Amino acid sequence: MAKGRVLVVGGGRPEAEALAGALAGWGYEASLAKGSAEGVRRVGELLPALVIADASEARAADSHLLEELRTSHPEIPVLLFGAADAPASNAQTGAGEHILRHFDKSSDYDALRPAVERALGEAEARAVVRREALDGAKERGVFGELVGESEPMRQIYTLIEQVAPSSASVLITGESGTGKELVARTIHRLSPRSRAAFVPINCSAIPETLMESELFGHERGAFTGASSRRQGCFELADGGTLLLDEIAEMPPLLQAKLLRVLEERRVRRLGGAQEIPVDVRVLAATNRDPLEATHRGEFREDLLYRLNVITIELPPLRRRREDITVLARHLVAQLAERHGRPARTLSPAAVEALKSHHWPGNVRELRNVIERAVIICSGDTIERSHLAPYPLDQRARVRSEDTITLPVGTPLEEVERQMILRTLQKT
DSSP states (O other), rough: OOOOEEEOTTTTTTHHHHHHHHHHHHHEEEEEEESHHHHHHHHHHHOOOOOEEEEHHHHHHHOOHHHHHHOTTTTTTEEEETTTTTTOOOOOOOOOEEEOOOOOOOOHHHHHHHHHHHHHHHHHHHHHHHHHHHHHHHHTTTEEEOOOOHHHHHHHHHHHHHHTSOOOOOOEEETTSSOHHHHHHHHHHTTTTTTTTTEEEEETTTTTHHHHHHHHHOTSSSTTTSOOOOOHHHTTTTSSEEETTTTSSSSSHHHHHHHHHHHEEEEEOOOOSSSEOOOOOOEESSSSSSHHHHHTTSHHHHHHHHHHTEEEEOOHHHHHHHGGGHHHHHHHHHOOOOOOOOOOEHHHHHHHHHHHOTTTTTHHHHHHHHHHHHHHOOEEOOHHHHHHTTTTHHHHHHHHTTOOOOOOOOHHHHHHHHHHHHHHHOO
């Protein structure tokens, strides 16, 4: 069984081929890239445990290899090999070692082999520390920016861990206020792209006439008011992650242009003639059922399939009531610190009041209620009175919406009709 995957970037030099052969002989799964451009592409495809690159190739003016590794894949260690007189600045390159190029002597391999083992060992040790920290946070019901210890949330945490290291597109669904953007941010933070930008854009909040410019950018004079060149969200997120929030609200014509960009990984600014390559991981979110939107002709089926490589469905707060207390206490601590207020805990009566509410606005609604209580509370404990008049006055309303009263003898067809009407009215 191979010890680990190593990518050698050597510009097609015989020394690189010899190095790849030596690594294979030591039990590693060795791959070879002829130049830095191919190296950048293969790093994204292979996600190697280690990259060994020719120093002159990696430092060439047109090489983006070290920058790509430093920003998008900081967890991958880098070793450089080169001529004895080649400058070796670890601080500038991000490389952990500098190995001589001349591999015709056994002593060179004797120096290289422990360097490879040490670099891989240190990378694995850092990964173990990250996993232990993550596992510890999960036990406390916290995962990135998400909070909850219910079984549905733990399943989501596991799924996020599985998808974060890849570059696959993810479609995040759920009602408004359930935390779809927080899921996207957590995926980005746990991904190899975490040091690059996370750029969210709300497709429902931008006028249709400006949406294309927001996504792809524009050149000066492209339209009235375009007084200067502007980068779009794809360029701003290059090397990082782009969140297309409320993707189902995007106009159909723009959906076709988005699909082309996702397939070709190139954008053209409005009014521009040149296509610009971009390396962006795209996450999408919607509070609508995407399949229903496609059936109604509002959302392109081919775009849905392109975005929906992996789906994460967030449950509404009313379906994970055991998380209400954990969330409320977390929000109290967070918001009290932000506003400089003394509140530190919730009384049992306040907790009961929160747990009895239906929470149609989900976590966003809970946050608003807690923020109000934190601001008006003058002591260290939030009481039930600090939550009034909301959501306490809502309990009777929720009960009335959840029931229907009909006189004895009402025909079954009328009962069914009234139930359907009440359900539509409520939802």
